[in-house]
Amino acid sequence: MKIGIPKEIKNNENRVGMTPAGVLELSKKGHEVYVQSTAGDFSGFDDKDYHAAGATILPSIDRVYEVSDMIVKVKEPIEQEYGLIKENQIVFTYFHFASNQNLTEAMMRSKSVCIAYETVEDKDGTLPLLTPMSEVAGRMAIQQGAKYLEKPVKGKGLLLGGVPGVPPGKVLVLGAGVVGIQAAKMAAGLGAQVTVLDVNMNRLRHVNDIMPSHVVTEFSNEYNIRKHLKTTDLVVGGVLITGAKAPKLVTRDMLKTMQPGAVIVDVAVDQGGCIETTRPTTHEDPAYIIDDIVHYCVANMPGAVPYTSTLALTNVTLPYILKLADAGWEKACDHDPLLAKGLNIVKGAIVYDPILEAFGWDETYA
Numbered sequence: 001m002k003i004g005i006p007k008e009i010k011n012n013e014n015r016v017g018m019t020p021a022g023v024l025e026l027s028k029k030g031h032e033v034y035v036q037s038t039a040g041d042f043s044g045f046d047d048k049d050y051h052a053a054g055a056t057i058l059p060s061i062d063r064v065y066e067v068s069d070m071i072v073k074v075k076e077p078i079e080q081e082y083g084l085i086k087e088n089q090i091v092f093t094y095f096h097f098a099s100n101q102n103l104t105e106a107m108m109r110s111k112s113v114c115i116a117y118e119t120v121e122d123k124d125g126t127l128p129l130l131t132p133m134s135e136v137a138g139r140m141a142i143q144q145g146a147k148y149l150e151k152p153v154k155g156k157g158l159l160l161g162g163v164p165g166v167p168p169g170k171v172l173v174l175g176a177g178v179v180g181i182q183a184a185k186m187a188a189g190l191g192a193q194v195t196v197l198d199v200n201m202n203r204l205r206h207v208n209d210i211m212p213s214h215v216v217t218e219f220s221n222e223y224n225i226r227k228h229l230k231t232t233d234l235v236v237g238g239v240l241i242t243g244a245k246a247p248k249l250v251t252r253d254m255l256k257t258m259q260p261g262a263v264i265v266d267v268a269v270d271q272g273g274c275i276e277t278t279r280p281t282t283h284e285d286p287a288y289i290i291d292d293i294v295h296y297c298v299a300n301m302p303g304a305v306p307y308t309s310t311l312a313l314t315n316v317t318l319p320y321i322l323k324l325a326d327a328g329w330e331k332a333c334d335h336d337p338l339l340a341k342g343l344n345i346v347k348g349a350i351v352y353d354p355i356l357e358a359f360g361w362d363e364t365y366a
Ligand SMILES: NC(=O)c1ccc[n+]([C@@H]2O[C@H](COP(=O)([O-])OP(=O)(O)OC[C@H]3O[C@@H](n4cnc5c(N)ncnc54)[C@H](O)[C@@H]3O)[C@@H](O)[C@H]2O)c1
Pocket: 131, 133, 134, 135, 137, 174, 175, 176, 177, 178, 179, 180, 197, 198, 199, 200, 203, 220, 238, 239, 240, 241, 247, 249, 266, 267, 268, 269, 270, 271, 298, 299, 300, 301, 302
């Protein structure tokens, strides 16, 4: 199969859909890989690395789409790419269709086969192609939170880990899922006092089992959240109710009870955020202040660390890319029903019901 790797052109997206390691695996199996020149530069891979692994380097994005049977990328295509996608071409990437009607209609018109990373499932119902990005964002939440606690960026002026003779800061983690556990681990590593809240007792048991004793768990309810906010230096929002908007666990009136200069990192911003005062920000202008509380709400945190994120993402996408390349999408999805859950739009038809539900369409919509 001919596989194309275009350079990402969405604002501030520095990742790339395949590393030279992926090119090598595909080339060994007789597939042809076409990489747009400089596509991997921000992730630490230059054209020579891809060429040495067996790729053909093409000068423009148009050529990559033109020659390829399957396009592998990171972010959803943006308007400039809509017209490049061909009938029957497989596009394997994050799409998040339910939040973008223009993209959905454009992909239907293209009559391509759209397989979305975010809906491929594992046997236990988890989403293997989303997990690594939550791991990155959870760890980054503490790195960013610690930074924004510094005075020059309007934080409280507190060193999260403390020093001998001065106690460390307090971190409140909302949600003990992938984001929450990685955030708690990083905060604990810095020596902070960490409290993790969740409504799922099994998650709390797990955290309690694996974390050191300065990470404590409590049930998530308004009473406990209000109690902790008074003394917390850094709040991390990592709550998710699958398929729904995040619940607003911290309301505006609660901000006034917090200490001036405290920081909120709402990782759940992509689902609307679990803090009432959250609004999405970008890496160009990541933080804002409301009621003396610093809010960091970047909707695309992993994009800032492409060296790590590209590897974390491509580690998990490559096995599926190999299946699609070896067998073609129809056979690959027949053999692997969990990969088949990634099928969202096939040759003009929506085959993933939540998209229809999101737009209030019925199955006859075309
Ligand atoms: N901003 C970014 O760049 C970025 C990157 C990756 C993930 N995310 C987002 O981070 C969020 C969390 O992702 P995840 O992979 O950790 O999800 P997850 O499903 O692994 O964990 C979510 C946790 O929230 C808990 N929860 C639900 N209701 C709660 C409540 N009322 N109080 C406390 N906990 C509650 C759940 O029980 C679960 O343990 C998602 O919205 C995800 O899209 C954002």
